Amino acid sequence: MKSPADERVEAPVREPAVASPLTRLGEMRHLGLVVALVLLAVVGLVTVPDTFATTSNLVSILSLAATIGVITVGMTFVIIGGGIDLSVGAVMALASVWATTLATQSYGPLVMIVCAVLVGTGAGLVNGLLISYGRMVPFIATLAMLVAARGLAQRMSDRRTQLVQQGNEMIVELSTTRVLGIPLLVYIFALVVLAGWVVLNRTTFGRRTYAVGGNPEAARLAGIDVRRHTVLLYALSGLCCGIAAVLIMARTTTGSSTHGDLYELDAIAAVIIGGTLLTGGRGSIIGSILGLLIFTVITNLFILNGLNTSDQLVAKGLIIVVAVLLQRRALTSRT
Secondary structure, eight states: OOOHHHHHHHGGGSOOSSOOHHHHHHHHHHHHHHHHHHHHHHHHHHHSTTTTTSHHHHHHHHHHHHHHHHHHHHHHHHHHTTOOOSOHHHHHHHHHHHHTSHHHHTTOHHHHHHHHHHHHHHHHHHHHHHHHTSOOOHHHHHHHHHHHHHHHHHHHHTTOOEEOOTTOHHHHHHHHOEETTEEHHHHHHHHHHHHHHHHHHHSHHHHHHHHHHHOHHHHHHTTOOHHHHHHHHHHHHHHHHHHHHHHHHHHHSEEOTTTTTTHHHHHHHHHHHTTOOTTSSOOOHHHHHHHHHHHHHHHHHHHHTTOOHHHHHHHHHHHHHHHHHHHHHHHHHHO
């Protein structure tokens, strides 16, 4: 049975019989993102026709998107809920290092996976507690976690790359084993995306996330424990970091304190490009994943065309600025 609080939350956020302007705007944005992906594919076919459309390159794009994509799912929840998480890349690195220590590896691959997931979730839980009950600004709390997690990862690994040892091939097989020509880690990414979509769009937790991000005070008056929900959002983000750590261990067969460098920026950029408001209360998993694929294809095109990495960063920065300006323009036009 649903509690009275759940009923109060559900009432104002049920989908209307007729699509609202926000729903239509979201659909148009998704269509625009698909068109952008098609245009990028055309650019790839024109500039590097012999390599872009090959099976190996497309699989490479999906494999690269998988790791950051799992983090992006968690980031989408956090930003829709009115927060931000700058620590995701460092938390993923810490989880990969902790899981690949000799002590952990001696217990086998399943313990390594559980360790990575628990470390990521624990770091996210700390973020959530500092923000909700310590009343710290999300930017500051997660920035502190970024520095601390990266430093702890360096200390644990002595700044050395830790290899996945023999006997733990199950981890590596997530990347090497293919089903219908696609690595298992891509299927794991797809399952995380599907689970995230269901939770965000078909559960009370998802409705509460929109409510908390849209108006925390109104959500509190509606019976939602805003602080507890915020803790759960950051724990969810940490959980995604732990899963991403397993995927990057599979791809690189290593655990390293350098893993996940600037992943937080890629994840935030993908979420923004996908139409999620930085102020919270609006967004979608589908939009975030489309935004991620756009960034991943851009990175791939730069590599295939032998362009400078610095130019790639400049291009990504410009895309972020344009996306934020378009968001503000769309909001202004509706008010």
